[in-house]
Amino acid sequence: MPELPEVETIRRELEPLIVGRELGEAWAFPHPKFLPALEAAGATITGVDRRGKYLLLRLDDGRDLVVHLGMTGSLRVTPSSLLPDDPYLRAWWQLGEADRLEYRDVRRFGRLAVAEPGAYNGTLAVQGPDALDPSLTADDLWRSLRRSRRAVKTQLLSQRPLAGVGNIYADEALWLAQVNPHRRTVTRRQAAALLEALREVLTAGLDNGGTTLRNYRTVLGAEGRNQHRLACYGRGGQPCLRCGTILRRTVLDSRTTTWCPTCQPR
DNA sequence: CGCAGCGCCTGAAGGC
């Protein structure tokens, strides 16, 4: 599931492959989530940016091709001499003379949009600052978390206090900061520890090329390596690496959640 | 406006 480290890894690989090139003929899977791909045909890509889990392909007409990878989305660049041959392709664009940019998404949780910056819809329009934005302070996070009474983990996943965190890195950061995911209020000290932990686990994920549990691949087709470094996510029933207590696995707002009842007391 | 609940999707894994 592409979260900030995975999307940033993709962004870095994609940028030198597509900037300055023209999107020619386009095709989209016939569904409203993917048909906006056709609106980008004819534009030239001037940059590749990221906000939270969203990729923003800047176009020379002033608009952005917005790409969300959902749970199973990936991008790749293929020679256009090879015909599209993949039942899970959801969109493609001829790229320059020789290549094709392909968007693949097995489960169709992703989506595409073409929009003016500043005229975004949905989560992208209301999400908080990027989790790695250095101007975000612990006090900002504390104040933001205080505005809602939802569980702290649910707030992280909402993308509103900060953007880019999904289920894996939320569990990892809450464990590292020793904050219980069910808490509805956090102290200033906990907010500071949480921000530091978030940045640590996201940076580690990025340094490891992302976390591949099943579908995630980089643009060049590589798997990430961070799945071997997870301390908490997916380790329910196994001992806490810090204190040895058996990690608990619960469901919080319909998200599987793993936490240590000793290190992260309610 | 906040938020709870639901639906979307399909391959993998496990039970029998």
Add this chain to the structure above:
DNA sequence: TGCCTTCAGGCGCTGC
């Protein structure tokens, strides 16, 4: 072997 059920979960949408 094969059928069935359960699970993974980000986000848009609806309605209170």
